Amino acid sequence: MAHTVFIPVEADGAETRVAASPDTVKRLKGLGLEVVVEKGAGLKSRITDGEYEKAGATIGSADDAGKADVVLKVRRPQAAEQKAYKSGALVIATMDPFGHEDDVKSMAEAGLSAFAMEFMPRITRAQVMDVLSSQANLAGYQAVIDAAAEFDRAMPMMMTAAGTVPAAKVFVMGAGVAGLQAIATAKRLGAAVTATDVRPAAKEQVASLGGKFIAVEDDEFKAAETAGGYAKEMSKEYQAKQAALVADHIAKQDIVITTALIPGRPAPRLISADMVKSMKPGSVIVDLAVERGGNVEGAKAGEVVDVDGVRIVGHLNMPGRISASASLLYAKNLYAFLETMVNKETGEVSVNPEDELVKATLLTHGGSVVHPAFAPKEEPKEILIAEKGSDDTKGDA
DSSP, X not given: OOOEEEEOOOSSTTOOOOSOOHHHHHHHHHTTOEEEEETTTTGGGXXXXXXHHHHTOEEEOGGGGGGOSEEEEEEOOOHHHHHHSOTTOEEEEEOOOTTXXXXXXXXXXXXXXXXXXXGOOOSGGGGGGOHHHHHHHHHHHHHHHHHHHHOSSOSSOEEETTEEEOOOEEEEEOOSHHHHHHHHHHHHTTOEEEEEOSSTXXXXXXXXXXXXXXXXXXXXXXXXXXXXXXXXXXXXXXXXHHHHHHHHHXXXXXXXXXXXXXXXXXXXXXXXXXXXXXXXXXXXXXETTGGGTOSBTTOOTTOEEEETTEEEEOOSOGGGGGHHHHHHHHHHHHHHHHHTTEETTTTEEOOOTTSHHHHHHEEEETTEEOSTTTSOOOOOOOOOOOOTTOSOOOOOO
């Protein structure tokens, strides 16, 4: 019997994205799955119930969650949602588990197989499933759009009969996916762009987009990238040297966009209050890491604050500010992952614990927390050493 996939309205009212698009609904139906979309689930992403129905979905209610074999979500399910799902259901979402270990445990206790999409490994096979990249790309774009909206001058250089308007100076801190898109977008708008990052590979990437790279290039810098391509947390000494290098540079900038994040850790502090005060009135700072504590001293989550004429933008859920595009990409990420677990002949979904994608993303399964980063640490077992002269050594299995 074909399994059922449920797409809910996100419980967080501030979340504007949805976990399926009409295209992915059609593809899920093509795999032999039944699809139920909660009424109004896509409205904040400009997707009507009628579009889902046309793609083959049934429009249902929140009560249908308890009948589903698979639940596709944007955010980690809240406690009430977890209780509504049936034991054994697969829940695929951006789980944000660090700092929320109790929620991970409760998903295990509910008997859910919970997958954290942000843990998808950086391998060729998984590129189409990489929610961090798809959403960060849009966040970087939106950061520049928001900065330009707050900035009270033109972005490109303009030469007119009345005089010349200089190009805005934009400094991007962190040249990962979001940072690189911010660089590219700012360049398209005509800004003069500089950027910095602690990863050596970023230097060439920044240059390829027309930006100028700025960093302390010492031995620590040369070893500052993990095997997965993420930035490592730098030493206090390096951070001090980097801060000194960029302090004078920031004072000359019109717009600064910070994007630095470290998986599972608070965001590094890149801009101090003194650096903010050194900027000209009318300057703008956009902190894309504000949800993880922020890169900027004085940034407030969900607010735009003014510090001596410098505006610090701390919008939450930046991809959600461009939800129509973000949902299309996110839905494709989830579909690509779920497809790997579907028997196309029967329309049934099963979990293979030996699959490398499952190993990397599975948080809870069979009533237990199974991800090594969150699973309870076993107590050392007592080893009983056989007495001298014995033929066997006995111990606890």
